[in-house]
Amino acid sequence: MAKLDENGLTKAARTLLLVGVLFVAINLRPALSSIGPLIDMIRQDVGLSDTLLGLLTTLPLIAFGVVSTITPLFTKRFGIGNTLLGALITLATGIIIRSLGGVFELYLGTILLGIAIAFGNVLIPALIKRNFPHKAGFVTSLYSGVMSLGAAFAAGLSVPLAVEFNLGWRGSLVSWSVLAILAIIIWIPNIKRINRTPPSRSFKEAMKKLSGTLLVWKLALYMGLQSLAFYVILAWLPAILIDRGYDEAYAGWMLSLSQGTGILGAIIIPVWAGSRKDQRLVIVSLIVIEILAFIGLMFPELGMVELWIGLIGMVLGGTFGLALLLIVLRAKDSETAAELSGIVQSIGYFIAATGPFIVGMIYDLTHVWNYALILLVGVSVLKLIMGIDVGKDKKI
The missing domain is CATH 1.20.1250.20 (MFS general substrate transporter like domains)
Structure with missing residues (x-):
């Protein structure tokens, strides 16, 4: 049998x-x-x-x-x-x-x-x-x-x-x-x-409990900040490169490169994180790489555009998979996972929706793309602050 x-x-x-x-x-x-x-x-x-x-x-x-x-x-x-x-x-x-x-x-x-x-x-x-x-x-x-x-x-x-x-x-x-x-x-x-x-509790009871838990808000912010960075890159990376003198074909290939390395990150990072009880090392490692890549992209004279964009894509893809995994790992059971996933992704996507608009507004006001990249570095730092807590081995 x-x-x-x-x-x-x-x-x-x-x-x-x-x-x-x-x-x-x-x-x-x-x-x-x-x-x-x-x-x-x-x-x-x-x-x-x-x-x-x-x-x-x-x-x-x-x-x-x-x-x-x-x-x-x-x-x-x-x-x-x-x-x-x-x-x-x-x-x-x-x-x-x-x-x-x-x-x-x-x-x-x-x-x-x-x-x-x-x-x-x-x-x-x-x-x-x-x-x-x-x-x-x-x-x-x-x-x-x-x-x-x-x-x-x-x-x-x-x-x-x-x-x-x-x-x-x-x-x-x-x-x-x-x-x-x-x-x-x-x-x-x-x-x-x-x-x-x-169900062990009503929808109203679940939302009241989760919305009053600080870790839920930190996880929602982590999800939102990673999605914001992803959609900003998706919307504006070609424009940043074209503004620096690259042609449209090259800019399109670089966006494809970021998506390709994103697939790699989405596959590798959750496996690495899932093999550990505590995910803080994974989170810190990804943020360090992300910040270095954004800074590298700020300085055209450094060259290595393909390297920076490849790293950014890998990190953002990996962070997306990691954010989903953290929902699974932090929930004590499947009922909580559905409730937690709902509230975290709801807040997260509202945050993400603001990203492309804010970056577009910054460029309209300044005509300097590096200010947008500085914003993304700031987003990475906030993500690190949230990640230090959500990466700990504890349940909601």
């Missing part, structure tokens, strides 16, 4: 559940990262201003912030498995609506897919805590790595799908619904593998 784990699953069942988790993960970024390369095509076709086009990126982040906190309401009612199924269906629906309608549908679909992704962002760490507690670092590395890989593939394939395959921007965007539908098919059999347990 096959040996069962604490959730009553065989090794084969756990493997199939892990495959399901990874298919959910690979769907959490393509709908977002595929839009940027197609902005010019959308502008020419629909005639929207840059401000309104910017909402196609900002609206999902706002949805993340709003929806993340209330996600435990759904899991307490429907369970993690059914809630994730609903999220995948909403994601596929949102992608299709965004791609096939007019301006109203473009924004409606964007909001729907933002809501769907928010559920996935929150619930996967809780599921890892519940079903893979002894391999949290390894599974988180797979999850964050696959998610980053999905983002990179979507960003790279969006224009070829639109141009070389003659799909246009609508066809390119709607193609990612196929991936979501495939995830739905793979996820449905996994729902029965996630046994529902009665």
